[in-house]
Amino acid sequence: MSAAHETHETGFAETLVKHDLKLHRDRTSALQVNVGLLCNLACRHCHLEAGPKRDEVMGRETMDEVVAAARRFRFEVIDVTGGAPELVPDIDYLVRALAPLTSRLMLRCNLGGLDLARRRELLELFRAVRPVLVVSLPATNPSQTDALRGGGAWASTLDTLRELNAIGYGREGTSLELNLVANPAGAFLPPAQGAAEKRYRTDLSRKYGISFTSLYTFANVPLGRYRDFLTRSGNLEQYLATLADGFNPCTVAGLMCRSQLSVDWEGRLYDCDFNLAAGLPHGGEVTYLRGLAELPAPGTPIPVGDHCYACTVGSGFT
Amino acid sequence: METYYNPQDLGKFGEIGKDAPELAKKFFDYYGSVFAEGELSEREKALIALAVAHTVQCPYCIDAYTRGCLEKGASLGEMTEALHVVTAIRGGASLVHGVQMRKIAEQLSL
Structure with missing residues (x-):
């Protein structure tokens, strides 16, 4: 109950102008690869509305285009996301091909809903290729985790984390990085990252013997299934106002969309995964990775929408 | 007035400073300091x-x-x-x- 706040209904583009800021691309150093919307979960905060009934997945031909681009442009970071990438039929092929082409290969996964043989196969793959793994865990309690990710997600995620710990991921003395991502389980902002990481580390270690490398807290982006929840629950207006009120101009310079390209399962290019969800292509019109002769020039404008406020609130989403 | 308590009124808390700004400033500064990270999180x-x-x-x-x-x-x-x-x-x-x-x-x- 702090001092009064004014409700802002200003669009993100206008807010940038008001602060004399421009959202333009910097040097491109990262490639985010969205391999599709198929997922074993149907998280209530998912901006892409991924789920078990989605059939959009990246095929071998597009994967080869991604690998060719990685070879040509030598991205410092390649971040493979979905959906649940582990459900994409040729994901092992893509991961093995990308690993030698970048110094940091990240893979977001949850390993839920897989049979034992497939889990073992993937663990073998991780041991061989050593990607940075990113696992979503919205809370250190079952009720909030299952509320966001669906019944059974808490138990399944804990099993996954234990298995990853067992092969050295997230353990001290190994270089196998296991990072957690926490999104709020509702229409409110996330806790400060440092304090949350400290608490996760204590809680998970003390209660479950689980360790991890780093925790990242991110605000939910008002798109897709999360926007539907906000609308249905009557929270949309207040949530958007909270994001806009918390606009931090200092975050703009470090936004990830300035330094990464995002490619979807069909090879279409975006500046970030949220613009992918919002249907705002890189450069303002649909272009494909296969046609990319050069990386985007620094200074190229980035299309924006009001969902961008989620990346500029508080400490930001970099 | 339909009710004494209207949720929108919470956002108007700062208006309490309109006729006594110095006291309000002292209160809100103090309030902010109290809730900052300290010995307690x-x-x-x-x-x-x-x-x-x-x-x-x-x-x-x-x-x-x-x-x-x-x-x-x-x-x-x-x-x-x-x-x-x-x-x-x-x-x-x-x-x-x-x-x-x-x-x-x-x-x-x-």
Whole structure:
């Protein structure tokens, strides 16, 4: 109950102008690869509305285009996301091909809903290729985790984390990085990252013997299934106002969309995964990775929408 | 006025400074400092505030600190336990006065 706040209904583009800021691309150093919307979960905060009934997945031909681009442009970071990438039929092929082409290969996964043989196969793959793994865990309690990710997600995620710990991921003395991502389980902002990481580390270690490398807290982006929840629950207006009120101009310079390209399962290019969800292509019109002769020039404008406020609130989403 | 308590009024708290700006500034500065991370974490302070909000039964404070606790990463389990602490102390405060009752009754009785 702090001092009064004014409700802002200003669009993100206008807010940038008001602060004399421009959202333009910097040097491109990262490639985010969205391999599709198929997922074993149907998280209530998912901006892409991924789920078990989605059939959009990246095929071998597009994967080869991604690998060719990685070879040509030598991205410092390649971040493979979905959906649940582990459900994409040729994901092992893509991961093995990308690993030698970048110094940091990240893979977001949850390993839920897989049979034992497939889990073992993937663990073998991780041991061989050593990607940075990113696992979503919205809370250190079952009720909030299952509320966001669906019944059974808490138990399944804990099993996954234990298995990853067992092969050295997230353990001290190994270089196998296991990072957690926490999104709020509702229409409110996330806790400060440092304090949350400290608490996760204590809680998970003390209660479950689980360790991890780093925790990242991110605000939910008002798109897709999360926007539907906000609308249905009557929270949309207040949530958007909270994001806009918390606009931090200092975050703009470090936004990830300035330094990464995002490619979807069909090879279409975006500046970030949220613009992918919002249907705002890189450069303002649909272009494909296969046609990319050069990386985007620094200074190229980035299309924006009001969902961008989620990346500029508080400490930001970099 | 349909109700004394309107949720939108919470956002107008700052207007209290209109006719006494210096006092309001001192209060809000102090308020901000109190809730900053210190020996207690912001999360712990939010849980205390939630408990006190229920003690003083202030709808504005309950609204603000339910949200505040969630935003600081508190779970519903922690928040509910905080309310039981309030309940125990409030109930205990009544019950412990039974000592007075017993003393007086003892003095009056044969």
